[in-house]
Amino acid sequence: MERFAFVLHPLSLEDMQMVSPMVRYVPDFLLEYILKQKKPFTVSHITGVKSPHAEAEGWFVGCPLTAKQMVELPEEFVIDRIVETGKIAEELGAKILGLGAFTSIVGDAGVTIAERLNIAVTSGNSYTVATALEGTREAARLMGKDLRDAEVAIVGASGSIGSACARILSREVRHINLIARRIAPLEELAQELNGHGAATFSVSSDVKSCLHKADVVIAVTSAVDFIIDPADLKSGAVVCDVARPRNVSRNVSAQRNDVLVIEGGVIHVPGNVDFHFNFGFPPQTCFACMAETMILALEGRYENFTLGRNLVPSQIDTISGLAKKHGFTLAGFRNFEHAVTKEMIESIRENVKL
CATH class of the missing domain: 3.40.50.720 (NAD(P)-binding Rossmann-like Domain)
Known part of the structure; x- marks a missing residue:
């Protein structure tokens, strides 16, 4: 069984309000303060990712900073918080970590984060471009x-x-x-x-x-x-x-x-995947950046794949080929x-x- 993890974070305070209706009664400034103080956590266990060649399980791990906070807070603080999130993935047994949304943009686009973790890291941007x-x-x-x-x-x-x-x-x-x-x-x-x-x-x-x-x-x-x-x-x-x-x-x-x-x-995932978390997509589908992390895990390619700001065309071709091999397709x-x-x-x- 191959293992991966993927970092989620709230894009906005409205995301938090949808997940927890009680949050609507918390003033924005106080909610931002709470999120800044909150430690990373495990969001859910992902099961049922299965291609003709391999099977994988994974985890969503949460970095509780909004996109606005990731832009406005000191870069070192944000990177430290993302690394803390990655450490949870390590403890869970993941062998590769995908960086979601703004976690793949901060600083040098994942390079420093990868250097500070003991598992492989990818931004998912290669498959994002391809799809x-x-x-x-x-x-x-x-x-x-x-x-x-x-x-x-x-x-x-x-x-x-x-x-x-x-x-x-x-x-x-x-x-x-x-x-x-x-x-x-x-x-x-x-x-x-x-x-x-x-x-x-x-x-x-x-x-x-x-x-x-x-x-x-x-x-x-x-x-x-x-x-x-x-x-x-x-x-x-x-x-x-x-x-x-x-x-x-x-x-x-x-x-x-x-x-x-x-x-x-928007990608269809092979097998009978259950994310055990609702991020707004139909069952069996996910973002391309998430899919890249799963594809690399299924292939057993536990390496820093897409990092930094210069994407290599050959990597885009490689991940596209691996996606087809393992049965990942556009989901409409x-x-x-x-x-x-x-x-x-x-x-x-x-x-x-x-």
């Missing part, structure tokens, strides 16, 4: 778009996931607009990729002004609040929101019936805890024509 692109390609196809003629906007292009998406898509699309808060890294990335494929590049720090022309948007920033609103998007746009917390406002789907929004990387499209059906997509296409 986000797979889902985006399929969503574009269903919307009748030819990526070879498409203009793509990558919001958060200077990050590890965004830059990896740009590298891969540079061989598939007509134009890529690289968007992030700082221009210099974007210019370096555009210069690196110019001539590697058919795509041309532009760079910008202004999200709002860049999305009106984009046929496809991939959103993957580490912002703690929504940054994409209904008025920002072109009619017929396909938007893949990979970020956690989400980059795309819930109002986009509510107010724009001519725009397709999907979440990146979702948006804000709801399935996005082919009928809904067809309706969106019809609305674009109006």
